[in-house]
Amino acid sequence: MKLKEIAALVDAECLTGQCFLEDEVEAAFGCDLMSDVLAFIKGKTLLLTGLTNPQVIRTAEMLDIHAILFVRGKKPDEEVIRMARENNMVLMTTKHILYTACGILHRNGLPGVPISEVKK
Amino acid sequence: MEKKERSESLKLEYEVLKDDFARAGEASSNIKKVLRQLGIDAQIIRRVAIATYEAEINIVIHSEGGKITLYIYPDCIQIIAKDAGPGIENIELAMKEGYSTASHKVRELGFGAGMGLPNMKKCSDEFYIDSKKGDSTTVTMVIYMN
Numbered sequence: 001m002k003l004k005e006i007a008a009l010v011d012a013e014c015l016t017g018q019c020f021l022e023d024e025v026e027a028a029f030g031c032d033l034m035s036d037v038l039a040f041i042k043g044k045t046l047l048l049t050g051l052t053n054p055q056v057i058r059t060a061e062m063l064d065i066h067a068i069l070f071v072r073g074k075k076p077d078e079e080v081i082r083m084a085r086e087n088n089m090v091l092m093t094t095k096h097i098l099y100t101a102c103g104i105l106h107r108n109g110l111p112g113v114p115i116s117e118v119k120k
Numbered sequence: 121m122e123k124k125e126r127s128e129s130l131k132l133e134y135e136v137l138k139d140d141f142a143r144a145g146e147a148s149s150n151i152k153k154v155l156r157q158l159g160i161d162a163q164i165i166r167r168v169a170i171a172t173y174e175a176e177i178n179i180v181i182h183s184e185g186g187k188i189t190l191y192i193y194p195d196c197i198q199i200i201a202k203d204a205g206p207g208i209e210n211i212e213l214a215m216k217e218g219y220s221t222a223s224h225k226v227r228e229l230g231f232g233a234g235m236g237l238p239n240m241k242k243c244s245d246e247f248y249i250d251s252k253k254g255d256s257t258t259v260t261m262v263i264y265m266n
Contacts, residue, residue, distance in 0.1 A: 055229050
């Protein structure tokens with residue numbers, strides 16, 4: 001699913017990486033636990049989270065995650081946005097809670113990370 | 121495990137400070153950039169990046185500070201994460217998924233779920249941990265190029 005479709009579905013505001021909104025992701029992972037993100041994510045994945053600290057960007061960087069959707073209306077500070085920009089990431093924010101944002105995206109065809117990855 | 125000392129290796133070394141949450145991950149970020157410049161396979165880089173990042177976070181949150189050293193060989197990458205203590209009381213317990221001694225502050229950052237060491241092991245082809253209470257901890261990981 002294209003990032004711009006995701007933005008439209010959850011009524012998200014793009015904080016940085018506007019020029020990458022044509023890029024696509026194949027799955028999504030919704031989580032506030034970066035330890036789990038590091039353990040389970042593979043491939044072109046959208047990360048949905050309510051955490052906005054610099055470690056979210058670092059975690060995404062290590063995993064080659066290029067798109068993060070902050071939920072519950074959270075916005076990271078300028079330093080975090082700068083880090084994301086340096087790594088060519090797309091940061092978006094939606095007012096929806098994590099459960100609702102995940103529900104909307106799943107209903108519209110964006111699957112979760114396969115359970116086989118989670119069980120490994 | 122003996123530290124490999126071969127002439128054809130490239131060495132990278134980074135100091136990691138205790139409680140430096142703002143800069144945690146910088147060393148791993150630099151390592152990843154160097155590996156990319158060297159043209160190393162993306163899947164290998166990903167495993168090294170996760171392993172070094174988990175090690176770096178562990179040094180920041182659990183130790184008195186330490187160092188991450190990488191030796192890059194034509195056939196493998198060796199990562200050595202060594203801290204200045206205080207050591208792990210029960211290594212078997214520390215290796216168990218879900219077991220953590222992390223503080224509330226660390227958990228607020230999204231870490232401390234007890235996945236660090238198991239995930240480092242999962243990313244490595246060889247994994248060694250050497251620690252005892254009151255002393256330093258050394259984690260050595262080897263990732264094969266193929």
